[in-house]
Amino acid sequence: MNFDMITAAAARVQGHVRRTPLLSSPALDAIAGKRILVKAECLQHTGSFKYRGGWSAVSALDEETRKKGVIAFSSGNHAQGIAAAARAFGIPAVIIMPADAPALKIEGTKMLGGEVVLYDRAARECRETIGKNLAKERGLTLIKPYDEPEVIAGQGTCGLEIAEQAAELGVTKADILVCCGGGGLTSGIALALAATAPGMRVHPAEPEGYDDVARSLQSGTRERNATEAGGLCDAILTPMPGEITFPIMSRLCGPGLVASEAEAQKAMALAFRHLKVVAEPGGAIALACALFHAQETESDTIIATISGGNVDPETFARALQTL
Structure with a gap:
């Protein structure tokens, strides 16, 4: 992974990915006691930042490989990002999803043309094994949700936008809190900001009980979560930091921050009240x-x-009832 891959991804996603706004509210500043700016990737196509990585990865494939189709595993947001990008290119997309994923995300993936294959993550069925087997059987290209260079490069385009938008506001120094599962968005943003806004320091944000990245950064080795299922913040429940993403985060990120599920719910309500945006629990953990x-x-x-x-x-x- 390097910054050149992010700039190349930025060229490929131009005209296809939204430049999402950087929002603010005096009410949020008052709660935090600091100036709070919010990068609203919930307004991205498919409702999450994952469309960036999906488009980046699918568009990077050579035509002969791409036309055979792609396969991905995801609790829902990467699923929809890949399905939408595949549909735009007119190619098949098979998506492996946990059976306990939110019904909205399963339905959304199907509506975008993805073929959904469900697995039981509570029983520790291995999505990676399922994905590799199906990819081999059908000749599909596996696009991982975070441990994939072109996906990380696509997520890094969010970091380029943050640097540009912050500069427009005269902000050159800030702590950047990023909702973190496997670390694709966190490492992509960290790489982008290290090259374009060195006064900004990235911190992964995670829910209590699923703080594998925070613990890993502290210990210096990849730590595993005790469980992958059952948490409210489904979008960022991963087993452990990625093999590719963890070294990037170790090199470029500050300590991780952790919030409770109750705080995530309160952040969802406050984002709706003061920013007029809808956030899912995992998507609100950085704001929490x-x-x-x-x-x-x-x-x-x-x-x-x-x-x-x-x-x-x-x-x-x-x-919303928490307000």
Whole structure:
């Protein structure tokens, strides 16, 4: 992985990926006691940043390989990003999804033309093995959700936008809090900012009980979560940091921040009230860290990603009741 791959991805996604806004609200500043800026990737195509990596990876394939189709595994957002990119190129997409993924995400993936194959992650069925076997059987190209260079490069385009938008506001120093599962978005943004805005320091943000990246950065070795299922923040529940992403995060990121599921729900409600955007639980964890753990950061300005907004109505309604 290198910065040149991110700039190449930026050229390929131009005209296909939205330049999402950097939002603010005095009310959020007051809660955090610092200036809060929010990168609203929930307004990206398919409702999450994953469309960046999906388009980047599919567009990077040579034509002969691409036309055979692609396969991916995902709890929902990468699934929809890959399915949408594949549909745009007119190629097949097979998506392996956990059976307990939100119904909205499974339905959304199917609506985008993806063939969905379900697995039981609570029983520790291995999605990687399922994916590799299906890829071999059907001649499909496997596009991993975070441990894939072209996916990371696509996510890095979000970092390029953050640097540009922050500069437009006169911000050159900030703590960047990124919703983190396997680390694709975190490492992509970190690579982009290291080259374009060195005064900004990236921190992964995770939910309590699934803070493998924070623990790994502290210990210096890849730590595993005790479980991958059952948490509210389904979008960022991964077994452990990626083989590719962890060295990048170790080199470029500051300590990880952790918020509770209750804080994530409160952040969802506050984002809706003050920014008028819809965030899913995993997509709101960075904002939760910014609002309720700002004292753990050094800069006067915090930029937090809302990485996705694909949330079931019932889950969103419960979050709104926290206000």
